[in-house]
Amino acid sequence: MGLGNKSVLVAGGAGFIGSHIVDRLAVEGLESLVVVDNLFLGSVDNLMEARSQFPELVFYEEDASDPGTMRDIMERHGVDVVFDLAVIPLPASHTRPRWVFEQNVGVTLTLCELAVGGAYDTLIHFSSSEVYGTCEYEPMDEEHPLKGMTPYAASKIASDQLVFSYDRTFGLDASIVRPFNNFGPRQNDGSYAGVIPLTIKRILNNEPPVIYGSGMQTRDYLYVTDTADSAVDIYNSRKTRGKALNIASGKEISIASVIGLISEYMGCEKPIVREPERPGDVRRHIANIFLAKDLIGFKPSVSFEEGLRRTVDWYVQRAKK
């Protein structure tokens, strides 16, 4: 395998993880590199770095769930491979559950249909550790029961099952990347922000950090470029086809520790504000990454502390601009 001379489309490529995959793809010697994003959360600024490496990058502000639009784009660029990261994020599913479910499943369904209809060859679909819910045993491997705590998680479970079912029924050539929590530059820090960008932003704004619930809830954090590299490795390994692979650090860290480390690195002395636990908040998350080690030789290359420094520095630089 190998992506050299292929034409690759990234759905949701102007978002956080998607734009880091686009960066990685920009140096793979591709025939063409196409990004489709409806800019619900993504930003064309996130593509600047990739464009400097691959000026022929083409961007479409379109809905990736629209079959006609996607077929046209695929035909125009002779697309071979699709990385699917288009998603409406979890917090939106608290206020618009039906819409979030329909949007997220709609994109996956369209991409499955187009692949089996011959519009392109290989789908690398992004799942989420949210499919597991609160861990029933740890570390969580890919056999862990699926128990969506939110309509967002239900949309991710349904999407994964669609990919598997199209593989079994129609021989879809697909692999599933199942990340745990990612962090790094360009993570959305707006209304749907995750704890790391939210805390950095609060401290930059001279506000105190906030912990929801006890702070003892844990997450397994991976620096985003390690996830981007793993997605390319998953494409390159045929052994991953028809499988979902956990992609994570394999280490657990509490939210209180994460916030403590950010405060310390940023020199914040304001006491942490406590807020009530949020509905559907998963208590423990830690991945078993044995399958990814076995199939693609996966090994995180950026430590949590180093990743945190790079992330804070990026947000500080951006704030100065």
Ligand SMILES: NC(=O)c1ccc[n+]([C@@H]2O[C@H](COP(=O)([O-])OP(=O)(O)OC[C@H]3O[C@@H](n4cnc5c(N)ncnc54)[C@H](O)[C@@H]3O)[C@@H](O)[C@H]2O)c1
């Ligand atoms: N960020 C994490 O920690 C994390 C963890 C586990 C899994 N994931 C998964 O990784 C993938 C990417 O997540 P992210 O954090 O980069 O999210 P993100 O919100 O930063 O990026 C998603 C992108 O999809 C775009 N989008 C949404 N609906 C679309 C549609 N219908 N058509 C075209 N574009 C659309 C958005 O504008 C955005 O740019 C998702 O599948 C998500 O479930 C992320």
